[in-house]
Amino acid sequence: MSAPRAALITGSASGIGAAVVRRLAGEGFRVVVNSVTSVGAGRALVDELGGDVAHYVQADIAVLADAQRLVAETVERFGQLDVLVNNAGTTQRIPHDDLEAATPDVFRHLFDVNVVGAWQTTVAAMPHLKATGAGSVVNVSSLAGVRATGSSIPYAVSKAALNHLTRLLANVVGPEVRVNAVAPGLVDTPWTADWDDIRTLVTAMAPAQRSGQPDDIAEVVLSLVRSAYVTGEVWVVDGGMHLR
Template sequence: MSQVGDTPSRAFDLDGQVVLVTGSSTGIGEAIARLTAAHGAKVVVNSVRSTEAGQRLAAELDDAMYVQGDVSLPDDVDRLVEETVARWGRIDHLVNNAGTTQVIPHHDFDALEPDVWRRILDVNVVGTFLMSRAALAHLGENGGSITNITSIAGLRQVGSSIPYAVSKAALNHLTKLMANQVGPKIRVNAVAPGLIKTPWTADWDEAHARVAETAPLKRSGVGHDVAVACLGLMVSEYTTGQVLAVDGGVTLRG
């Protein structure tokens, strides 16, 4: 824990700290893994299917390992945390970035079968909770943080589908509910991205064009934009229970 008067330039130092980023083989998670590694962290890279990409990324970073696992499966969650602790003996920061969706127009209620709801809520909400609970036992010792990657779909009537938007609204609230319970050593915050250029949104040309036209900052985000906000929250030792929109200002316009 830093003290009043610490040199400001050292505020982002993660030397020796262990950061576990779920869903980090590509996109936003990859950017968070790269940025935290660049600030001295030991990083756990995770994904479910894209194992080669995850292994490649871990090999590229200074001190990282790849662990395959689905955050919605309790056994995988336990293994992810156990392998991290077995390797480095601690976890300092958990970033719950893994997420899934299905693109369904909001008016199409008939397409919202129970299986669609269950898969999205299972990964996005239950997975985030399971990861957080499993990591909590290790986060407290040195003071630590959980950062949930949510979405402005959890704040506005937008997003790739209603179940996705509902899952992200649930995560924004889970962030506050957990933050209210796990202090003083552990903080829980969320970053709510707007439209970010990742493999997930690679063919969303119309949406990218709309954001470039309407957002005050006149462009979609990139993974690094989210990673910087995430790193900021990780090291903000007097901030908990907050949801930070990283959206180029698009929510200012409706």
């Protein structure tokens, strides 16, 4: 019998990442949970799933040595790496017309996590993903990377970069590895807990007439992991908000 497949989900102590962890664990994957500061929440999720199924690693994906250690610990713990979900991300809410507030430092910080972090984690993971012969990377991007919207211009630009990174990587790592992205609209997570203004807008405008739930996104991540003939795609999951 072959060993259970292993998945690394970055930024998975809460929100979308935690939902992906639970969903993949439910499908029989061994899962690695990761966060930077929410160590207690990450360990609690591992306790919930059981130590045979889940393992926690504290690591900041924006730090190269941390990203490399995160991947190394995953392979050490579960013997292989089949799926990488680059979910860890960060933002700052800045009105788009406040150009002065979107400083170069804000750009650098958001790019360090949302783009460089995803890149260096993927590079570290690639030899292991290739070794499986059917590896899959899913990047958690945003509607903000597809449409002129989002919590700030630096955030939206970083997610647009992540979308193009998805296509560029998919172009060179097949056939052993597929690379796709999911681009959520507003999802109810700790990140958006006080975004009631946007939630009201989405509920009023989107065809689905509600904000997204973490499970809505986990469902699509799992679909992309399963879809052996899909690569280089960015899948918008926003209840149809992009139509408005």
